[in-house]
Amino acid sequence: MLKNSEQNYGLVSRANHWLSAALFIGLIGLGIYMHEMEKGPERLEMYQLHKSLGIGLFMLMMVRLLWLKISPNPEQISNSKFEHILGHAVKGILYLAMIMMPISGWIMSTTGGHDVSFFNLFTLPVLIGENEMIHEIAEEIHGTAGYLLIAIVALHIAGALKHHLVYKDATLLRMLGKNKKEI
Template identity: 60%
Template sequence: MRIKNTSTQFGWVSIVNHWVTAVLFIGMIALGIYMGSLPKGPERSDLYDLHKSIGVIILGLFFFRLLWLKLSPNPESLSSTRFEHILAHSVKGLLYLGLVLMPLSGWVMSSSGGHDVAVFDWFVLPAIVSENEGLHEAAEEFHEILGELILPAIIVLHIAGALKHHYFYKDATLNRMVGKE
């Protein structure tokens, strides 16, 4: 398998980035929902620290993905109609937006609540905004709605599209993302 993408195949860098990001992103949604159900205490605090660290990693993977797209553009879409092509790109664009908005809204939420964003005790991000209770509550609400309602729906659409291509169209869309085509 090649490192870089070709006009018909994804390279291993894109494939690894896709699957690592997908697992982390879906795991973060589940972790966020679980954390919200916990009472305040050491377990919840430790999970919040982990959640913030992984969120920063996801944001870094997203910016790496953008750089990699400039160096190694994705293969052509295998969508069979213009509508499907537009839908696929729209869903991917919304996922990309989520990969930015979730970590950024979490960072704003932490900063406006007076909390640090430490990344695995490696470093601490500077506060992105100053403490502000109103902003904190707004960022928290945005983060929660995006993570519990909007992004799960977009992820389901993305997965449904891949499965439709694989099982109904029997094309290489899904196989390309697992390194088989």
Template identity: 85%
Template sequence: MLKNSEQNYGLVSRANHWLSAILFIGLIALGLYMHELEKSPEKFELYDLHKSLGIGLFMLMMLRLVWLKVSPNPEQLSKNKFEHILGHAVKGILYLAMIMMPISGWIMSNSGGHDVSFFTLFTLPNFVGENEIIHEIAEAIHGTAGLVLIAIILLHIAGALKHHLVYKDATLLRMLGKNKKEQ
């Protein structure tokens, strides 16, 4: 089943979710690691990899937004109104971060005098010339959004585990392509 149903996530949504999760966690780890490195050819190669993966994640996010119009997500299983609202808020912040992080990184690179390319296949247009003030603002947004993102991802994981371990509902199983009966 490619599309989502009223009860379950389809293959497209599940694949996008898990690929995005792996990329996001990898990008955060890579970003933290390379930030601490001294300037060197290795550091610039890692920056190029980080930018390429960031573009890939941005493309997945755009696909996700289009797919939501084609195949809406199943309704949350939470019966607690606060948790239902919190779940929507966390998802909204995750979506916003998946858009803000690559855009702020793109602006940060361009305003720092660097191109942004996708694995040397193509280079994104340079909308912002070299500008120290814009660079510092974009860098602050990118860094702050990264920290917020770490917190939101941890909250997202905690919520999924609470549903699975405490409520024993199918929230996590649905994202694994299983339903409650298969457990």
């Protein structure tokens, strides 16, 4: 089934979730790795890859937001009102982050005088010309938010594992395309 149902995630939502997760985690790792590299052509290539993957993640998030209008997510499984609120808050922060991180990276690049290209297929327009002050602010936001988001992703994963291992409910199984009955 492509669309979400009241109980389960459809193929489109599951594929978007796992592809976004892989890209997001890869972008964090690549960002940390390339930041430690010495300046040179290899580092420049890593920055170009990071930018392209960031644009890809942004596009996936736009598809996700559109898809939510077409096919709303099933209601989350919660054991308490606090967990229900926490689950929505974590998901909201992740959605916001996967939109804001590419935007702050785009601003950081263009204010630093660098193009933002998607695998050399197209180049994003310059939102703000070169500006050292804005560049430094965007750089700080992008870097700090990346580290903070590691904690949010860990909380998201911990919540899924708690539901699966402690509560033994279908929360994680639904994102794997399985029902509790299938296990």
